[in-house]
Amino acid sequence: MSSSSKSQDLGSLLSDSALFRTQGYINGQWVSASDGVTFPLTNPATGALIADMPHMPRSQVAEAIDAAKTALPAWAALTAYQRSAYLLKLHSLMEQHAQDLGTILCVENGKPLAEAKGEIAYGASFMQWNAAEGLRTYGQTIPSPFPGTRNMVIKQPIGVCGLITPWNFPNAMITRKMAPALAAGCTVVIKAPAETPLSALAMAVLCERIGVPAGVVNVVVMDKGDREAAAGLELCENIKVSKISFTGSTPVGRLLMKQGSSTLKKLSFELGGNAAFIIFDDADLELAVTGVIASKFRAAGQTCVCANRIFVHSKIYDQFAKLLAEKVGAFKVGDGMTEGVTIGPLVNSRGVEKVERHVKDAVSKGAKVLVGGEKIDNGDGSCFFQPTVLVDVPRECAVAEEETFGPLAPLFKFDDEEDVITRANSSEVGLAGYLFTRDLARSNRVAEKLEVGMVGVNTGVIAQACIPFGGVKQSGFGREGGPSGINEFQVDKLITIGGM
Ligand SMILES: NC(=O)c1ccc[n+]([C@@H]2O[C@H](COP(=O)([O-])OP(=O)(O)OC[C@H]3O[C@@H](n4cnc5c(N)ncnc54)[C@H](O)[C@@H]3O)[C@@H](O)[C@H]2O)c1
Ligand SMILES: O=CCCC(=O)O
Numbered sequence: 001m002s003s004s005s006k007s008q009d010l011g012s013l014l015s016d017s018a019l020f021r022t023q024g025y026i027n028g029q030w031v032s033a034s035d036g037v038t039f040p041l042t043n044p045a046t047g048a049l050i051a052d053m054p055h056m057p058r059s060q061v062a063e064a065i066d067a068a069k070t071a072l073p074a075w076a077a078l079t080a081y082q083r084s085a086y087l088l089k090l091h092s093l094m095e096q097h098a099q100d101l102g103t104i105l106c107v108e109n110g111k112p113l114a115e116a117k118g119e120i121a122y123g124a125s126f127m128q129w130n131a132a133e134g135l136r137t138y139g140q141t142i143p144s145p146f147p148g149t150r151n152m153v154i155k156q157p158i159g160v161c162g163l164i165t166p167w168n169f170p171n172a173m174i175t176r177k178m179a180p181a182l183a184a185g186c187t188v189v190i191k192a193p194a195e196t197p198l199s200a201l202a203m204a205v206l207c208e209r210i211g212v213p214a215g216v217v218n219v220v221v222m223d224k225g226d227r228e229a230a231a232g233l234e235l236c237e238n239i240k241v242s243k244i245s246f247t248g249s250t251p252v253g254r255l256l257m258k259q260g261s262s263t264l265k266k267l268s269f270e271l272g273g274n275a276a277f278i279i280f281d282d283a284d285l286e287l288a289v290t291g292v293i294a295s296k297f298r299a300a301g302q303t304c305v306c307a308n309r310i311f312v313h314s315k316i317y318d319q320f321a322k323l324l325a326e327k328v329g330a331f332k333v334g335d336g337m338t339e340g341v342t343i344g345p346l347v348n349s350r351g352v353e354k355v356e357r358h359v360k361d362a363v364s365k366g367a368k369v370l371v372g373g374e375k376i377d378n379g380d381g382s383c384f385f386q387p388t389v390l391v392d393v394p395r396e397c398a399v400a401e402e403e404t405f406g407p408l409a410p411l412f413k414f415d416d417e418e419d420v421i422t423r424a425n426s427s428e429v430g431l432a433g434y435l436f437t438r439d440l441a442r443s444n445r446v447a448e449k450l451e452v453g454m455v456g457v458n459t460g461v462i463a464q465a466c467i468p469f470g471g472v473k474q475s476g477f478g479r480e481g482g483p484s485g486i487n488e489f490q491v492d493k494l495i496t497i498g499g500m
Contacts, residue, residue, distance in 0.1 A: 006380070008048040010107055010198075013337075014100045018205060022051040024221045025204035026060065027067035028214025034060055039223035041197065044110040044345040045335040047381025053197055056222045058230035061189065062238060064218035068160040068187040069240040071215030076157045076185035080134045083183055087131035089210040090179075090203075094124035101171065101202055103337070108196045109170050110344035110383070111299050112336040122463065123172035126179040126481065129465035133486050134183030148500040155490040157185030158266060159242030162235035164256070166248045167347050168302040168405075170196035174203055176469070176480050177245045178217065184489035189241070190219045191231050195347050197221045236260040243267070243489065247304070250429065250474050268478025268488045270304065270470055272403045273431030276424035277307035277460070278414075278446065281315040283436035284458070289323045291436060291460030292409065297331070297387060300343050301407040302351065304475075305432040305454065305462060308403055311414045311423065321391050321411055325370045328409065331387045333376065345383040346406055355385045355406030361398040362410060368392050372407075395423070403429070417446065425451045431471035434460060453479075 011017035023030040031054070032038075038052035075083070094101060102117035111119070142151040161181045165173040174190060181188050192200035200219050207217045222228055232252075235241055236259035243266040246256055250271040260267055277295060279288045295307040312320045336344040346352050352375050359373050372386030385406055393399065393410040400412070414420040424433060433450040436458055437443050447455040453471040456462045463469065468479035478488050 006046065006048040008043055008046065008050050008107065010050050010104065013103050013107070016097060016100050019097060019100050019202045020104060020198065021201040021205055022053055023201075024054050024056055024060070025201060025208075025217070025219040026064045027218065028208070031060070033057065033222075039194070041108065042381065043107050044347055044383045045337075050107060051198070053223075054221050055227055056220050056231070057227060058234045061191070061220050061231045061234040064189045064220050065160060065234070065238050065240050067215035067218055068189050071213055072157075072160060072187045074213065075187055075216050078185070080137065080183070083185065084131040084134050086210060086212055087127045087134070087179055087183060090206055091124045091127035091131065093206045093210065094120055094127065097206070101199070104198045104202055105170050105196070106336040106344075108198050109167060110336055110347060112341045112344050115299070116336065119169060119172050122465075123175040125465040126172070126175040129481070130179035130183040130486060133180070133483065137184065137486060137490060139492075144496070146498070148498060150497045150500060152495045152497070153492050154495065155184075156493050158489055158491050159186060160240055161186045161188045161243045161245060161489060162241050163188050163190045164232065164235070164244065164246040164248065165190065165193060165200070167193040167195035168299050168304075170199035171203070173247050174200055178203070180480075180486040181245075181489045182216070184486050186243075186489050187216045188218065189235065190217070191235065192219055192221050194222065194224045194228065232256060233259055236265060237262050239263050241265065245478070245480075245488065246270070253476055268480065269476030270478070270480060271431075271474065271476040272429050273304045273306070273471065273475055274308045274401075274403050274427040274429050275305055275432045275434065275452070276450070277310045277434040278420055278424065278436070279310070279312045279316070279320060280435065280437040280439070280442065281313035282438045283316070284438065285316060285320055285323060287458060288320065288436040289327060291434065291456070291458070292324060293327055293460070295434060295456070295460030296409050297328075297343060297407055300346055302347065302405050306405070307409070307434060307460065309400055309412055309424070310409055311412045311420050314413050314415050317411070317413050321370060321389065324409065324411075325389050328387045328389050329371045333384055333387065343387055343407060346385060347383065349383055351406055352383050352385050355388075355404055355408050358399040358402070358404050358406075358408055359388060359390065362390055362393050365394045365397050366392060367394065367397070367410065401427075417442070421446060421449050425449075428473060429471065429475040430473035431475035432456065432462060
């Protein structure tokens with residue numbers, strides 16, 4: 001059933017319209033919801049209906065898990081070289097179809113087309129990195145205290161993995177999990193986000209095209225609410241699933257951990273952030289402005305590593321605010337498919353409401369709006385908020401405590417290094433942090449003291465396939481990407497040989 005009056009013909013925007021699929025993918029088959037129920041998927045930039053998507057019940061998640069379990073032995077038995085070849089083919093197809101994959105992503109998520117294509121390149125890089133890393137999952141031999149005995153440790157795939165991914169990176173958050181899982185020899189059930197299922201399904205099309213065996217990659221789709229919760233329960237409680245890798249909010253992470261305890265799931269969680277972005281008085285201000293823009297306004301502020309609290313030294317505060325306001329005021333907000341648009345909508349109206357609440361709360365406590373500050377009501381169900389810069393933001397306000405997940409840059413003032421570190425660390429989450437300074441000793445000192453999993457020094461861009469991505473405190477545990485990423489999908493098996 002559709003709820004929107006307008007509709008959009010996404011297929012007509014693609015040169016390969018077969019990449020646009022509106023059914024789930026289970027055991028190598030394209031399937032609707034078993035009871036025929038659908039939910040409407042709309043474009044956040046226009047409110048137009050893109051497709052009616054399958055609202056799958058829990059029983060279909062169980063079917064996908066069965067398929068993944070059946071496919072596991074043969075996939076795990078391939079050589080690492082054979083699995084690597086599949087990933088390289090996926091990498092190459094993603095590059096070849098970047099325009100179409102980017103268009104699908106732009107239309108369902110809202111990020112501008114150029115940024116969406118950037119995400120496809122980023123997503124593809126996980127295929128390339130893990131194709132190579134899969135060949136290097138070395139074990140160990142360990143000297144034994146017993147005569148005539150040898151200890152060998154080999155790496156084996158953990159088994160069937162449930163991948164629960166968010167809408168803010170509809171492609172890359174899938175490939176960041178799927179690529180190491182497949183390279184390690186695991187099979188996967190992807191629970192696609194309700195807001196952006198099409199990018200997940202387009203990846204299933206590519207898997208089908210390169211001949212990934214049925215059941216190795218499965219994608220289940222349902223709307224938010226009861227069936228999503230039921231899917232989460234099935235993935236957590238089904239004994240055939242060995243691991244859950246989740247990216248999303250901390251409350252949902254906590255719920256999955258509780259549910260997963262019934263079957264002792266191995267878990268990797270990349271949860272919310274509240275990144276401090278600290279600009280010292282000796283910083284290169286142009287570089288710092290570029291860094292804030294890259295970090296804060298990527299995906300319209302909807303990334304887990306976005307600058308959320310921007311601390312600027314009082315000596316340079318006014319100058320920095322002016323420079324930032326000039327740049328942010330020049331952003332072009334609109335439909336990401338329109339040439340020249342630099343910032344798109346938020347993913348849904350809940351996102352808009354949260355930014356609005358943070359702005360109003362800060363202003364009521366003394367902050368001033370330098371740029372933006374209002375939602376944009378086009379009267380069509382679209383979800384825009386003006387890119388916003390706030391100054392004189394008080395120490396205590398909602399944006400200091402919670403992740404905004406929107407295009408709001410609040411500038412806090414500080415004078416003292418120790419004080420700003422304390423304020424940065426006052427958050428219960430600890431994903432990323434940033435600092436700008438020309439002082440080498442200070443950059444090391446502060447980076448080591450920040451209670452986060454990742455620090456950017458003189459850069460607002462940290463994400464790459466080759467780094468260990470993840471957080472500390474309530475931002476979760478486990479690392480994605482880099483040399484440790486593939487380990488999350490493997491188990492160490494000891495083989496002790498005696499009588500030699
Ligand atoms: N770390 C990140 O990249 C990230 C991504 C999305 C959202 N968030 C945070 O979460 C806030 C709210 O956004 P949201 O409501 O989309 O987050 P959320 O945690 O509810 O949803 C994230 C994903 O988790 C899944 N999910 C939700 N409930 C589930 C359940 N019971 N079982 C299984 N899967 C479930 C959905 O696929 C969803 O896309 C944001 O404002 C932001 O702070 C963080
Ligand atoms: O928002 C989550 C991930 C963003 C990134 O990979 O930089």
